[in-house]
Amino acid sequence: MLNSLHRHCVWLQANWTDWLPELLAFQSTKLAIITDDEELATNIPLGFVISTSKAKQLLGQTLDILVLDVRWGLSLSQLSLLAGCVRGGGIFALYTGNILSWLKAPDHQLDRYLPWPLTSAQVPQPYKQLFYRALQQGPFTDYFPTTIPGVESESLELTPAQQTVQNSLTCTPVTLLLAARGRGKSTLLGAAAAYWQQQHYSVAVCAASRQQTLAGAEQFEQSRQVNSPFPFFSPDSLLASTQHFDLLLIDEAASLPVPVLVGLLSHGKHVVFCSTNDGYEGSGKGFGIKFRQYLRQQGISFIEHNLLTPTRWGENDPLELWLEALLFSGTMRVAQKWVENTLNIQAYHSQQWLEQTDLLDQTFSLLVNAHYQTTPDNKRWLVDDPSATTFIATQQGQVAGVCLTTSEGELPRELALQIEQGSRRPRGHLFPQSMLAHGGYSDAYQYRYWRVSRIAVSQAHQRHGIGSALIAEIQSRAVSANVDMLCTSFAFDKDVLAFWQSLGFSVVRVGVSKDKSSGTYSIMMARAIKPAAQQSLSKWVAEFRHHFVCGLPLRVQDLDLVSCWQLTQPLGEATESLPLSDTLRHHLGLFAHYSRPLETVQTLLWQALQPCWLSSNRTETILLLTRVAFGEIHTGNCQQFGFKGKKDFIEQARQNVAWLLSTYEK
Incomplete structure (x- = not known):
């Protein structure tokens, strides 16, 4: 009953x-x-x-x-x-x-x-x-109940657990409030906004959309004692302003990119990040993992609360239990301990999943915990998409790592031309479409690609080479499957980029604008398998590096120079430097060896530096001179960068420019 x-x-x-x-x-x-x-x-x-x-x-x-x-x-x-x-x-x-x-x-x-x-x-x-x-x-x-119970008028009183959380929100700089749906998280947010306003705190509520705060706004209206409007702000409006609040409440924080959350930290003395933790909005649980890591790395104090008791329905609700089993039942059964020499990697595809439901649950659980963009729909996609193959690394029957690949490419020439011209964008085939439409690489349509769309390793198994082992297995099978090229795409992260570079992948594209879901630039990388594909890839990489370096003054507004350097470095093959023009050599020589003012040669300095970005391995000097050329370091702030003063800065700049000139043949 x-x-x-x-x-x-x-x-x-x-x-x-x-x-x-x-x-x-x-x-x-x-x-x-x-x-x-x-x-x-x-x-x-x-x-x-x-x-x-x-x-x-x-x-x-x-x-x-x-x-x-x-x-x-x-x-x-x-x-x-x-x-x-x-x-x-x-x-x-x-x-x-x-x-x-x-x-x-x-x-x-x-x-x-x-x-x-x-x-x-x-x-x-x-x-x-x-x-x-x-x-x-x-x-x-298969039938409706004869009646449904009426709705009792909802009490404005918070539960003891909610009350405890509300009272603690100003005890620490950051609070993480996590709960499954129906636990009264949004109700608590609205009540807390009203309560702390009444304590004469300046309060703001922020969310990706006003729609996400409807329940909180309703509670705010019922709880407030003065006729003040619900203090909603969009993330964009807050980030573009200098406003600062005593208490900033961010609802459904996991639906916002981590860089946006980081930016919002500076807009509140006390900042509360509220979110569901079941991934129903496509947030997965990566939000909690990545954001906690950031807070710890920055030494930011935070406390975490979890609301466990449902308030919208009764405990052990059959619909909630059914959904949990349908979508997230593998959560507690992902491998927790590393055991040497016991790794097994297998590939699963389409109807094979019908006999591997437990493995499917574990696989999806790992993806939910690792990737903020994982949605419930992804569970169906990895089963039903015939172009998708899932490589799973297991230890003693438990999932330790997962890699999802999709087969792309081998497009008709006529369709490829339409993609390149911008008149068609067919479904899927992300990598070849981007090479055609954004890179203008007309030969990209003909190759067969396997694109890695997701890769995740359980926390207990990281730093044991499982990710590399998965890619090695994929590479081996790709050779047998007559694949021309492996590729991947991901939101820019220095560690992730270094991982792919260590496996021989080269950057071929960086997005021109920040991705809305990740808050950073998308990166595409590739590694050729066949010689013909290698010839094309080498050309793509060379063109990308040249165009990226030429546009570097625009990039440094959002990407630091160290990241830009990492993105443009070749995999062992250095590009030969082009001769420096007599005009550039003359003007820069007057600065390096005489008394020419720095300000008069900054633009010329960048022209001379561009080839070094493609060929030199003297990283620190190149990055320093680039900062000088871009005006990041100047006589007014040079002491902040370790120089003793203006004289020391100019002297070292002259020495470094003299070294730069010596790298070019006369």
Whole structure:
């Protein structure tokens, strides 16, 4: 028998004409039916129908009844998100229609992930079989309950756990507040904003969108004692301002890139980062891992709170337990201890997953914990995309490392020309499309690539060579599979870049603007397998390095010079220096050996430095002279960089420019 605060789970297989009258008989004003069926929509009162593309608008709302129509497409991310909108005692219904027909039907959600020219009508969909099993084993009935309990008026009183957190928010510079959905995190945020305002603190609430703070704003309105507006600020507006608050509350922090979170730290005396920890919005749990690492590295004091008891529904709610088992059941079973010489690497693909459900759960669990961009939909993608292969490193049956690859390339020449000209952007094929559209490398279409889209190693197994072992296994299999080139793409990180460079991968592209999801630049790297591909790759790398160095004055606004240097360094092959023009040699010589003022040769100095970025290994000198050329170091601030004073700075600059001139042949 269900607890009155447990949610009812209903599986609708009959035609909607059979169950819709019964549903509408509940006469709930908090009903939502998510569907793209126009005929069904016309039979539902206005305001209760939402298209699947707009379903995310329900985030932050509380519903009595929600029906999710998945007949034409199953999105696990959407399922996870919408389930959290249903209150305790309410109804969550999945509408599949006839299950046998649904298992074979095309799926518009899957179509979004499949690479051109594939469609869901052309490929098997093994994940639907896994989902069918989960439905059969879940808490679903095929009928609605006779009644649903009414909603008691919500108390403004916080729970003891919430009260404890609220009172501690100004005890330390940073607070991390983590909770699964339905634990009252947003309610606490709104109540805390009102409470601390009443204590005469300046308070701001920040989130990626105002929609994410609806529950908090409602609680704020109910809790406030003065007629003040909800103090919402977008991240962009805060970062662009000089505003500083006594208390800054950031909701759904995991949906913001870590560089943005770092920037927000300077806008509050006390900063609270609130987030769900189940990855339903595509944040995964990488937020907690990476952000904690940053805080510790910077010596920033923080405390962490976890809200464990649900407030929106009862404990041991059957829908919550079912979703946890469906999406995150492998969380506690990822390998925890390194054992020498026991690593085993295998590849899994498509229908092989039907017999490896436990391994699938462990694999997805590791990805959720390692990558902030991991979404529930990714679990279906790695099973259903025929171009995807998952390489798994295990120890004694437990997952220690995971690497996801996708097969790309071998595009028709006509399509490649359209991509290069900017008139087509087919699904998938990320690497060759970028080489064509952004790099202008016309021969990129013809090669077959394996792109590493995700790589993760459990914390207990890092620094043991598992990542390298995975790539070595992929390389070996790529040779047998007649692959021309391995490639990868990732958000810029010095350690990640060094990892790929150590494996022989070269940078071929750096994004021209920061990626919205990561807050930094995207990087593309490649390693050739076949000689013909190596010839092309060498040309791509040379062109990239030349263009990147020429545009360096623009890059240093967002990327430090050490990072830029790392991005442009060759893998062993140095580029020969070009002769220096007589004009440059003359002007720089007057500075190096005589009394020419530095300010008159800064632009000329950068012209002479550019070839050194492509050929010299005297890193410190080149970086120092580049900072001088760009005006980062000058007579007014030189002591901050270790110089004794203006005279010492100019003298050493002259000596270094003299060395620079000596590197060029006359």
